[in-house]
Amino acid sequence: MLLLALDTATPAVTVALYDTDGDRVLAASDQTDARRHGELLLPSVDRVLREAGRPLQDVDRVVVGTGPGPYTGLRVGLVTAETFGAALGVPVLGLCTLDGIAYASGLEEPFVVATDARRKEVYWARYSDARTRVGDPAVDRPSELPAEVTAMPSVGAGARLYEEVFTGLRTDLPLDQSAAALACLAAEKLAKGEEFPPPRPLYLRRPDARVPANYKVVTPK
């Protein structure tokens, strides 16, 4: 089975093509640019498929990171995955973005994953090992997290950003989301017949209900 995995919930724009029969990543692309997810994603998908020499029509499942993540970028990956799914007639499988980072860490002990949520906050979740999340992801100020959480081994760009709080930061482990890891995790779950969450965004915050002073004014002056 051929899996196309993508994730735009963090500053990374990451795409991977994974063959579950050979248990291997055929091609992957990782770029980091928090403001150009929309421009980078489709060219990345195109390159990965060309690199692997497989057309999109060969893909059997689309796997997408559902966040949590800053909304504008997060939506790029989700709408792309959903539209691929609709056009190809294949299922779209959601996976929590933090679970991908946790899986890539390979840790066998309890730890915490944190990504940058901006506004001086992090998206975070606890894990008992690389495959097992404890509870739902949340968004908080690092300084307001329980001491037992911030003292755990920690991975992710959010932990790096607030290194003074996340004292257990594992600098030897990958900081950013990788679609290759997400695809491996999805392959494992598929093999075990596990359920996937729907490909819906984990925003974790309510929208800013503020109408800009010049709302709707889009004509150049």
Added chain:
Amino acid sequence: MADEPLVLGIETSCDETGVGIVRGHTLLADAVASSVDEHARFGGVVPEVASRAHLEAMVSTIERALREAGVAATDLDAVAVTAGPGLAGALLVGVSAAKAYAYALGKPLYGVNHLASHICVDQLEHGALPEPTMALLVSGGHSSLLLAPDITSDVRPLGSTIDDAAGEAFDKVARVLDLGFPGGPVIDKYAREGDPEAIAFPRGLTGPRDAPYDFSFSGLKTAVARWIEAKRNAGEEVPVRDVSASFQEAVTDVLTRKAVRACKDEGVDHLMIGGGVAANSRLRAMAEERCSAAGIRLRVPRPKLCTDNGAMVAALGAEMVARRRPTSGWDLPADSSLPVTEPHLPGTSDAPTDSHGQAHPHTHDHDHVHELSRENLYS
């Protein structure tokens, strides 16, 4: 006419998720999912609420449009999408969806201008646009006079609002009158029972030395608000019908006067009116009157095609295909301030094309593509 281009258009620049399908000048489907009710309590469009709603509605609206049109996605000749102007986060949902759809189907992609689409939609109603076309675009987001010698390549702004858009003035006056959001339809309704000459509200930018084609509705809005407050402070009842009619008269008077003048000055014998405010009954009636007096043929699409929709994007996309305009690249950006002078956003011209003639911009230099085995993920 099966050889006319079959195009699907996606529009997400504001609060409507629109997907339309056209064949040349023929409308086949116009599916719209609106989040307007979610914005009503805020008195205006909340960008993040709109973007979330677009993601929710996107794929189901595409599928609804295909069902409505009774065509298969594989039969499409191209996918068009609003690349701008509009709300950045909202545009990005539509642009991303359009790219994924076009890529998956192996179809060319056209990122087009929202304003040019508002003009081009009239081809679905009244056939080929005359060239040049004079267009008055009025909505909550735009108030512009545009001259379009070629809707796919040459759109010239003659004038636009220097402050509020016309539709915005309707929303703000409706708010002062406690009539809710959006303001256009409800003011139109009350105005029908009011006296348009009851109150002499100001006509902005109509002096002899003012810019002939620019608009200003901020002063009018303030004048209306002051007049209402004075009534309330005096303990008198506010005559909602007369205020609505007199305010609406002031807006439509300025819009139609300037549009007719632009037609005369430029020697154009057609006037197209588009945008949500084009649904206003008084604007339609007054434009009809003044255009016929001036020997100008008026073209106004039905109200559903005047408000934001995907059919207008498909209409412009079909024209791009018919005129063999270059396609957009897979790196097509959403440009929230796309100038009206750019009817579409072609990809880089030296880009290689694949078997579908799709442009592929060069972006390999700064990227990192590699083979990975499962092992190096763990090591």
